[in-house]
Amino acid sequence: MRIHEYQAKGLFAEFGIPVPPSRAVASADEAVASAETLGLPVVVKAQIHAGGRGKAGGVALASNADEVREIAERLIGRPLVTHQTGPEGRIVRTLLVEKASEIQSELYLSLVVDRASRQIVVMASRAGGVDIEETAKTDPDAIVKEWVDPVIGLRGFQAFRIGTRLGLPTKTARSVAKIVLALYRLFCAKDCSLAEINPLAITPDGDALAIDAKITIDDNGLFRHPEIGELRDLNEEDPLEVEATSVNLNYIKLNGTVGCLVNGAGLAMATMDLIKHAGASPANFLDVGGGATAEMIEKGVRILVDDPDVRAVFINIFGGILRCDVLAEGVVAAAKNLQIDVPVIVRLEGTNVEAGREILSSSGLAFRTAGDLSEAAAMVAEAVASTAGGTA
Numbered sequence: 001m002r003i004h005e006y007q008a009k010g011l012f013a014e015f016g017i018p019v020p021p022s023r024a025v026a027s028a029d030e031a032v033a034s035a036e037t038l039g040l041p042v043v044v045k046a047q048i049h050a051g052g053r054g055k056a057g058g059v060a061l062a063s064n065a066d067e068v069r070e071i072a073e074r075l076i077g078r079p080l081v082t083h084q085t086g087p088e089g090r091i092v093r094t095l096l097v098e099k100a101s102e103i104q105s106e107l108y109l110s111l112v113v114d115r116a117s118r119q120i121v122v123m124a125s126r127a128g129g130v131d132i133e134e135t136a137k138t139d140p141d142a143i144v145k146e147w148v149d150p151v152i153g154l155r156g157f158q159a160f161r162i163g164t165r166l167g168l169p170t171k172t173a174r175s176v177a178k179i180v181l182a183l184y185r186l187f188c189a190k191d192c193s194l195a196e197i198n199p200l201a202i203t204p205d206g207d208a209l210a211i212d213a214k215i216t217i218d219d220n221g222l223f224r225h226p227e228i229g230e231l232r233d234l235n236e237e238d239p240l241e242v243e244a245t246s247v248n249l250n251y252i253k254l255n256g257t258v259g260c261l262v263n264g265a266g267l268a269m270a271t272m273d274l275i276k277h278a279g280a281s282p283a284n285f286l287d288v289g290g291g292a293t294a295e296m297i298e299k300g301v302r303i304l305v306d307d308p309d310v311r312a313v314f315i316n317i318f319g320g321i322l323r324c325d326v327l328a329e330g331v332v333a334a335a336k337n338l339q340i341d342v343p344v345i346v347r348l349e350g351t352n353v354e355a356g357r358e359i360l361s362s363s364g365l366a367f368r369t370a371g372d373l374s375e376a377a378a379m380v381a382e383a384v385a386s387t388a389g390g391t392a
Helices: 005-014 028-038 065-075 132-138 156-165 170-189 219-224 239-246 265-277 294-306 324-337 353-361 373-386
Strands: 022-025 042-046 059-062 095-099 105-114 119-125 143-148 192-202 208-210 214-217 250-253 258-262 284-287 312-319 344-350 368-370
Touching: 005 022, 005 095, 005 170, 005 214, 022 028, 028 042, 028 065, 028 095, 042 065, 059 065, 065 095, 105 132, 105 170, 119 132, 119 156, 119 170, 132 143, 143 156, 156 170, 170 192, 170 208, 214 219, 239 250, 239 294, 258 265, 258 294, 258 373, 265 284, 265 312, 265 373, 284 294, 294 312, 294 324, 312 324, 312 353, 312 373, 324 344, 324 353, 344 353, 344 373, 353 368, 368 373
Parallel strands: 258 284, 258 312, 312 344, 344 368
Antiparallel strands: 022 095, 042 059, 042 095, 105 119, 105 192, 119 143, 192 208, 192 214, 250 284
């Protein structure tokens, strides 16, 4: 789960990471009042779950109240388009008004889970304030890394070594080390999968200050942090993904045209490959899991056909814990309750497969039942070819 910059900075302050004084606002009047309270000049920042806000005009410096009002009125209630939002952009509903800081230089700092080593890795660079992905491609040596043994934890000498490897003066290296240690404590305490400061500003006095903040929480740890769950902004998430989450379905919206419903993440990935092999692209990842009920299956099908991009539906089930007859009952119920105007291809194998196929065939509905994956791939290819707009 992602949270907004202003929410992340609230956590930063809780863990002793220095941040500039700021206020979150939802109107131009509030923005002006906050700017006057904080003291001008201020930086006005659009709060959306996407990077590239500065390049898109979503971060602007204001030296007087009129400029604050003009920036706020330009941003609030309107879409901000960045390289991460897609052409539709994200509607700006909240602004962060922040006291402008004197900046001598900018660093990059982040903690992330390194799945290959099964450790947390601290990454830092003197190329702060820019796309770190581009720095990693063009100048990988500009990024220093420290891996953290999960048994021992991050040691003070490691945090200080990050600053020295960046060539920072001793005072600045110590200031950075304190922030690294605090960010590590936050990362572990809140079950983060990413904690990033870009830029981490160095002031003329040599102190470090978190100018930006990005935090992603591991969804699997949210049950331990109800206070973090309350920070979730549903406006920043795809409505279909929100609906799927409400019934414990694992759904991720993609850019293709073939909706797929599968049980098991491995089979889901193989199904998406099969769709690509058939000459199309998957419109989603949807894993209903092993314990799905007929009602959950019905909801899953409803989510697929509610996607305007879907031109065909492919249901690929290997019956184990989720029996094929339960799947079939859910699919039939969904088809009877919905106006489905796209081809539906169903491939069933496993527990109660014959009962499942009988439910589908006796339903009186126009399902296309495949006997194996090869036949299913051919049916998907035919459905895509015969449906207007069904190309990848």
